[in-house]
Amino acid sequence: MDALIGWVALAVAVLMAALILAYSLTRRATWPTFRHMPPFDALAVDLGRSVEAGTRLHVALGSGSLTSNDSAASLIGLATLSQIATAGSVSDKPPLATSGDGAVALLAQDVLRVAFRQQRAEDRYDPLLGRVTGVGAQGYAAGAMHTAPDEDVTATIVLGAVGPEAALIAESGARRGTVIGGTLDVQGQTALYVTADHPLIGEELFASGAYLHVNRAHAASLQAQDILRWLVIASIVGLAVVRTLGLL
Amino acid sequence: MRFKASVVVAILTGAIMLLGYFLPGIFFASVRDVMLRSGMIIGTVALLLGVGNLLQVHLRKIREQRPGHLYSIFMVISLFSVFAVVVLFGPAHPYSVWVVSEIQRPLEIGLMGLLAVVLLLAGVRLLFRRQALGTLVFFLTAFLVLLGTAPLPFISLPFLEGLRNWIAQVPAVAGARGIILGVALGATATGLRVLLGFDQPYER
Numbered sequence: 206m207d208a209l210i211g212w213v214a215l216a217v218a219v220l221m222a223a224l225i226l227a228y229s230l231t232r233r234a235t236w237p238t239f240r241h242m243p244p245f246d247a248l249a250v251d252l253g254r255s256v257e258a259g260t261r262l263h264v265a266l267g268s269g270s271l272t273s274n275d276s277a278a279s280l281i282g283l284a285t286l287s288q289i290a291t292a293g294s295v296s297d298k299p300p301l302a303t304s305g306d307g308a309v310a311l312l313a314q315d316v317l318r319v320a321f322r323q324q325r326a327e328d329r330y331d332p333l334l335g336r337v338t339g340v341g342a343q344g345y346a347a348g349a350m351h352t353a354p355d356e357d358v359t360a361t362i363v364l365g366a367v368g369p370e371a372a373l374i375a376e377s378g379a380r381r382g383t384v385i386g387g388t389l390d391v392q393g394q395t396a397l398y399v400t401a402d403h404p405l406i407g408e409e410l411f412a413s414g415a416y417l418h419v420n421r422a423h424a425a426s427l428q429a430q431d432i433l434r435w436l437v438i439a440s441i442v443g444l445a446v447v448r449t450l451g452l453l
Numbered sequence: 454m455r456f457k458a459s460v461v462v463a464i465l466t467g468a469i470m471l472l473g474y475f476l477p478g479i480f481f482a483s484v485r486d487v488m489l490r491s492g493m494i495i496g497t498v499a500l501l502l503g504v505g506n507l508l509q510v511h512l513r514k515i516r517e518q519r520p521g522h523l524y525s526i527f528m529v530i531s532l533f534s535v536f537a538v539v540v541l542f543g544p545a546h547p548y549s550v551w552v553v554s555e556i557q558r559p560l561e562i563g564l565m566g567l568l569a570v571v572l573l574l575a576g577v578r579l580l581f582r583r584q585a586l587g588t589l590v591f592f593l594t595a596f597l598v599l600l601g602t603a604p605l606p607f608i609s610l611p612f613l614e615g616l617r618n619w620i621a622q623v624p625a626v627a628g629a630r631g632i633i634l635g636v637a638l639g640a641t642a643t644g645l646r647v648l649l650g651f652d653q654p655y656e657r
Contacts, residue, residue, distance in 0.1 A: 214475045220638070221645050228651055272492050277640035280647070307503025308496055336510050337503035343561040348507075355514075355521060369568060376571050389636050391629050396568075398591065400575045402582075407632040411639030422651030426642045433638055 223432055227425035237415075237424050244385045244403035245416040251360035251383050252292050259297030260359035260382075262289060263352050265374050266313060267388065268305025268345035269366020278389045279309050281410055282365035283316055288417040289362070290320030299329070303338045303352055304365070305345025310337045346370035350377040358382065363401065364413065368393045375400035387413070408434075460650045467648035508532065594620060 231237065255262050266282040269275040286302050293300040294317075302313035314335035321330040338348025350373045353361055361378025363371050363386035371386060371393045378384045379400060386397035387405025398404045405413070408430065414423030447453045466488060473485030511525035539549045580592055600610070601617025646652040 210475060217471070217641060217645070220641055221649070224642060224645055224649065224651075228649075270496055272489070272496050275640075277643040280643055280652075284652070304503075306496075307499035307501065307506070310503050310506055311499055333506070333510055333513065335506075337507045338510075339507070340500065340504070341561075343564050347564060351521070355519065369572075370564070372568055372571050372575065373564070376575060389640065391632055394632065396572060399572055399579050408635035408639040410636075411643060420652065422646050425651070426646050430635075430638050430642050434635060437634055437638070 219436075220429065220433055223429035224426060227428040227432075228422060231421045231425040231428070236418065236421075237428060239412070239415060239427065242409065242412065242416060244387075244405055244409070245413065247383060247403045248289075248360075248362065248385055248417070251362075251385075252289060255293050255298070255300070255360065256296045258359075261296070261298035261356055262293055262300040263349075263356065263358040263361045263378065264289060264300055264302045264313075265349050265352075265361060265363040265365065265367065265371075266302055266304040266309050267363075267365030267367035267371075268340075268342045269309070270306040271308050271312075273366070275366035275389050278364070278366040278410065279304075279306070281413060283309070283312055284414045284419045284423065285362070285364050285417060286313060287316045287320065288419055290317050291323060294320045294324045294326055294329070298357065299331075299334060301352065301356055301358070302335045303345075303349045304335075305337065305339055305341060305349075307337060309365075310335050342368055342370050346373045349374045353378045353381045360385070362386070363388065363397060364405075364410065366390070369396040372396035372400045460653060463653070464648060464650050467644075471648065504532070 251262060254260065264282065264286045266279055266286070267275075269279050271279060286300070289300050290302075299321075300317070302310075302317065304310040304313055314332050317334050318327075318330055318332075321327050337345075338352065339345045346367075352358060352374075354377065358378065359382035361375065361382070361384045363374055363378075363384070365388065367374070367388045368390045369392045371388055375384045375386055375397055379402065383403070384401040385403040385405070386401035387410035388394055388397065389410065394404070394406060398406065411430065412427050414420070415427040444453070469481060469484050470488060473481035508529065511528050514525040515522045515529070535552055538546075538552060542548050576592065576595060579588055597613065598617050598620055601613040601615075601620075643652075
């Protein structure tokens with residue numbers, strides 16, 4: 206095992222230990238309180254408006270596949286879709302999920318189907334609420350940008366593996382209503398910072414599960430990430446000081 | 454926690470994949486390769502299902518005569534034409550390559566060109582829409598970087614090029630690395646949550 210893989214293994218082991226510890230603590234305690242984040246407040250407002258006014262929400266899951274490096278973003282998007290679909294399935298116009306990958310679209314259909322079943326509204330479930338709008342980054346964006354005008358969407362939530370082409374989806378969504386957006390891709394984040402009403406920067410994307418109360422594992426995960434982020438910051442600053450003093 | 458067969462399979466699969474990456478030796482690596490190949494085959498089948506789903510969406514749009522259904526007709530014709538060319542001649546045949554290089558690629562480049570215009574307009578609108586210090590810093594940085602990159606007529610401003618390089622190499626890289634570190638932590642935690650069975654996107 207070379208040194209780099211050893212360090213990665215150590216980091217994964219530390220994160221795993223922190224996650225197990227946080228999960229066991231969170232299971233016994235009340236739901237932890239996190240700092241205020243406007244994008245999730247806006248999402249709750251849009252969700253409420255969608256149910257009351259019978260308008261549609263569009264969840265854009267991106268073009269990333271489950272076997273690629275950015276699969277985590279797709280999983281977070283699906284977890285968020287699960288919460289949105291549970292609340293929105295009673296709306297006259299239930300939420301719609303788009304993807305550029307077949308497997309993610311299948312999972313999105315499953316998430317939506319379960320949400321309808323939980324709300325005892327299986328007869329209203331339409332498999333095409335989870336759909337592929339195009340294959341590949343540009344193909345997906347070209348199809349997804351027409352979703353807002355075609356489906357009478359009033360809020361667009363871009364949460365998944367999308368690059369700078371997210372701007373096209375967000376811009377089209379912004380003409381019809383609110384846009385909330387987050388992605389792993391740095392260029393995609395820049396594009397969403399400019400075009401979305403409520404951009405999620407960096408790891409804020411991973412906080413969505415905890416803020417939307419998906420399950421306690423998401424809250425524990427967010428706490429473990431917060432602790433480790435401070436550890437990483439302390440390590441970087443410490444190493445910089447040691448290096449500056451010529452001790453390393 | 455009530456463990457089910459699917460949870461056990463998911464945890465075991467994830468553990469083998471992770472061990473295959475960390476531990477040297479043939480066993481874990483070969484099992485990991487088999488799983489990865491299987492995953493790719495399943496992903497490809499899912500892609501075909503996805504294309505079927507895309508076709509269904511557009512056929513419904515045509516059937517219900519929704520606004521823009523003419524584009525859907527064009528899309529369905531294109532889908533079957535390209536499918537026929539690739540199936541009849543093979544993916545490496547000049548006809549198939551021509552479809553990609555002469556039709557798909559230029560369209561994608563055109564879309565990226567559109568993206569530049571969209572970002573420019575959205576950037577200007579951002580100044581009025583979200584009045585905050587961050588927005589001002591973002592806009593000024595973008596403006597300086599553009600000035601330092603674009604060839605300006607009649608004047609030469611070498612300090613702008615230096616400033617652009619400094620912005621690109623110091624604060625931009627520092628910020629991007631910070632974001633990437635946070636994202637890496639979040640992505641690993643998401644994977645571990647599934648691996649430990651805390652989160653079960655496959656079991657509902």
